[in-house]
Amino acid sequence: MNKRKLVGAFVTGVMVFAMTATAFGAGNSTAAGGSLTSSAVNKTLAAAANVQQDFYITEITEDLFKKIKGKSYKDDCTLPVSHLRYLHILHKDLSGKTKEGELICNAFIAKDVLDIFKSLYAANYPIEKVRLVDEYNADDEASMQDNNSSAFNFRFISKTTKISKHGLGLAIDINTLYNPYVKMVDGKIHIEPANGVPYVDRNAAFPYKIDKNDLAYKLFTAHGFEWGGDWKDRKDYQHFEVPDSVIAVLYPNNK
Numbered sequence: 001m002n003k004r005k006l007v008g009a010f011v012t013g014v015m016v017f018a019m020t021a022t023a024f025g026a027g028n029s030t031a032a033g034g035s036l037t038s039s040a041v042n043k044t045l046a047a048a049a050n051v052q053q054d055f056y057i058t059e060i061t062e063d064l065f066k067k068i069k070g071k072s073y074k075d076d077c078t079l080p081v082s083h084l085r086y087l088h089i090l091h092k093d094l095s096g097k098t099k100e101g102e103l104i105c106n107a108f109i110a111k112d113v114l115d116i117f118k119s120l121y122a123a124n125y126p127i128e129k130v131r132l133v134d135e136y137n138a139d140d141e142a143s144m145q146d147n148n149s150s151a152f153n154f155r156f157i158s159k160t161t162k163i164s165k166h167g168l169g170l171a172i173d174i175n176t177l178y179n180p181y182v183k184m185v186d187g188k189i190h191i192e193p194a195n196g197v198p199y200v201d202r203n204a205a206f207p208y209k210i211d212k213n214d215l216a217y218k219l220f221t222a223h224g225f226e227w228g229g230d231w232k233d234r235k236d237y238q239h240f241e242v243p244d245s246v247i248a249v250l251y252p253n254n255k
């Protein structure tokens with residue numbers, strides 16, 4: 001998806017969300033075609049129902065808000081909670097076992113992110129954990145050290161009133177321990193998470209590695225996201241974000 005499409009998706013966000021629910025209904029026309037046996041039809045319908053149950057988007061409920069308030073939704077959070085969505089997804093671990101995942105991101109990217117996780121799941125792409133960062137007390141370092149994948153965590157860019165991209169829920173980190181953030185600071189290498197040192201060498205072979213041949217890279221960039229591994233002044237191999245040019249349209253006052 002190109003940048004214009006991303007903006008378009010936001011404008012018609014409600015419509016896109018409504019279409020999600022009917023997409024599975026449309027899929028049933030295969031069954032009506034008569035080429036499947038009734039047991040195959042039942043299986044197809046059951047599978048469609050499960051996908052709908054396992055991959056879904058909701059608004060932030062009151063119960064969930066209580067869980068994130070003062071954690072990822074900091075007390076000084078200036079992003080309206082109505083801009084956020086909860087995603088329930090499935091993902092596969094390294095051994096191919098199915099696990100449940102939860103994340104919170106901006107409504108603008110919710111449908112894209114859900115579709116990306118559906119494709120990753122279908123392709124057996126390994127993701128170790130997709131837990132709410134609130135389970136780590138909204139501590140990014142603790143979440144990354146645990147190789148957790150997550151999106152929304154409110155913060156301002158230091159010494160400004162500008163909300164960071166994770167603070168807007170417009171950035172997502174995947175398999176964080178194996179895809180660290182790396183920057184040179186005063187001639188010294190700075191790595192987040194601190195236990196990600198073995199994975200700074202991107203020529204080495206290890207699981208969960210994101211590079212340009214990687215499916216997560218291909219899907220996120222196809223949906224219009226920018227990859228932190230493409231940056232020149234620093235590398236953030238775990239990180240996919242909505243480009244500045246799009247955010248400037250969505251949040252023109254975020255300066």
Ligand SMILES: [Zn+2]
Nearest residue numbers: 171172173239
């Ligand atoms: Zn990130």
